[in-house]
Amino acid sequence: MKKYKDTSCNLLTLRQTAKFLKKHDNFVILTHAYPDGDTLGAAYALYYGLKEIGKVASVICPDIIPKKYDYFVRKTDHVEKDKATVIAVDVADKRLLGSLEGEFGSAVTLCIDHHISNVGFAESLYLDASASATSEIIFELLSFMKVNINDTTAKALYTGIVTDTGCFKYANVTAKTHIIASKLYEYNIDAVEINRIMFDTKSKKLLELERMVLDTAEYHFDSKCIVLTVTEEMQEKTGCSGPDLEGIAVISRSVEGVLVGVTVKQTDTLEFKISVRTYDPLNASEICNRLGGGGHKGAAGATVKGTLNEVKSQILASVKESLEKIYAGTSSDK
């Protein structure tokens, strides 16, 4: 059997993956920690598919499943672990199993994934890095196996695809993604409601945080740069933390004419995590490298110690250097 990269992991074809599922009878399906729409959508769609062909299966998630996914999440079977074949979906590394890593990290027989970064931790792997979402792969797998897809399965798959593509906005979308979406529309999926829940619902506390953060907006370098600040006090006052804060960096990048969006988030009295989002020709990674951080061309970060003003001065100095390289002599602060 073909090996994955330089690992001992067997690389399966779609046909071999289908055969594998037909051969076994008792499954445990694992999602990654901090579950998102794709890992859950893929896991439950696979579960419903396996039920259709008479298998026994259980979905196990390392964390509590957010209530917003209730419309496709159901109680699954009880499966005894030592009898079970363990499948991980949308899990690129056993560390991403979080609280389940100890119990299942070395016990995954099959991993189904679309992350090119998959490390090959499972015994076998079906990887399609061209798929926008693992849910796209599960759709193809169930279709290939001619397994009946019901409305709930379709809802789970549609959820996985829209959450991993920002509702068909991201660079991972292909013609195939839209073809699969068109096929899912043949079921009663209530896409309007799914998209409302996934994209157009904001918690009261997040709206309150956004209000506070917008009050801190500063524009620099002829408005080519915006700086937003999230203090510890704001986080405490609103009760927002971690994942809630991801949307703030998105705001910084959405202002017309802004090439560099900077979010300065307090992580301790004298420590700040900086997120930088840039548009061409600016390079976020270059800006953050100067502060000991790193990342990609469009999105990077760094952790900087000091007072808020010191930290802001440092990041602005780095932004200025990058701007000056491109707009030599044309940029002046404020």
Place this chain on the structure above:
Amino acid sequence: MKKYKDTSCNLLTLRQTAKFLKKHDNFVILTHAYPDGDTLGAAYALYYGLKEIGKVASVICPDIIPKKYDYFVRKTDHVEKDKATVIAVDVADKRLLGSLEGEFGSAVTLCIDHHISNVGFAESLYLDASASATSEIIFELLSFMKVNINDTTAKALYTGIVTDTGCFKYANVTAKTHIIASKLYEYNIDAVEINRIMFDTKSKKLLELERMVLDTAEYHFDSKCIVLTVTEEMQEKTGCSGPDLEGIAVISRSVEGVLVGVTVKQTDTLEFKISVRTYDPLNASEICNRLGGGGHKGAAGATVKGTLNEVKSQILASVKESLEKIYAGTSSDK
């Protein structure tokens, strides 16, 4: 020829529409006033299609075309009006031609539209109310005519579809919409960039207005209702008006747990325009009817005279009445 409803307007089939385009040689293509992505996308895609088959055509828009559409908008031909066959795209009523109504209102030979509300003002009409966008219809028309679609045509069509569907989120999306999107992905459309421009770009002044409006957020009736206020002063200070303000009502509807989102917008010293957005089982139209306004179940409006506090009291009283009908005795203000 079949007539449209009880008008003298001829209802065409797709085949007849194609034949019509082939028969004539000089076209003026009109968009509606306050042009959006669909009327422009449809108009320019039709223009490019007509050019492919050797026709002379001009796109005329009643208003200045926003710069954000520059990636598919080009200078079109000069066409003498009296020689031209006039086509209106995405125009449901001649009044929607705005500044062009006088000149062209009674001169439209063919209207191509997807609005079920089309009044049949043109001599002939090709209407497909099941299409998510007029651009969806133009794609079908060009495909039916076997006209070459180039990258710019595809960008125009994709823009029309995403803007009229909220990037595949709205209830007008069908399986066909996704099939057409998948076909447009065969061209070099740079969908990521189009979606960034259409959905993830906010003007500095709008961000400033949002900041001010979020400062006014009030929650009522166990947070089932949020009230946002936009004063004349805020509009003057930020320079935001009309279309800029549409997004504010969207915010009011996006807060988790909120069933009634109210936006109170000052239109004069003692006059306010109220926008109400509701979720089931609340009825926005019922709430606004009590104040002399109206609309649909999920979105309605009213114009109310008085001071801001008086107007807020009136709308809250109406919201309370509707809430009490449903949650008898369970709701208490604040």
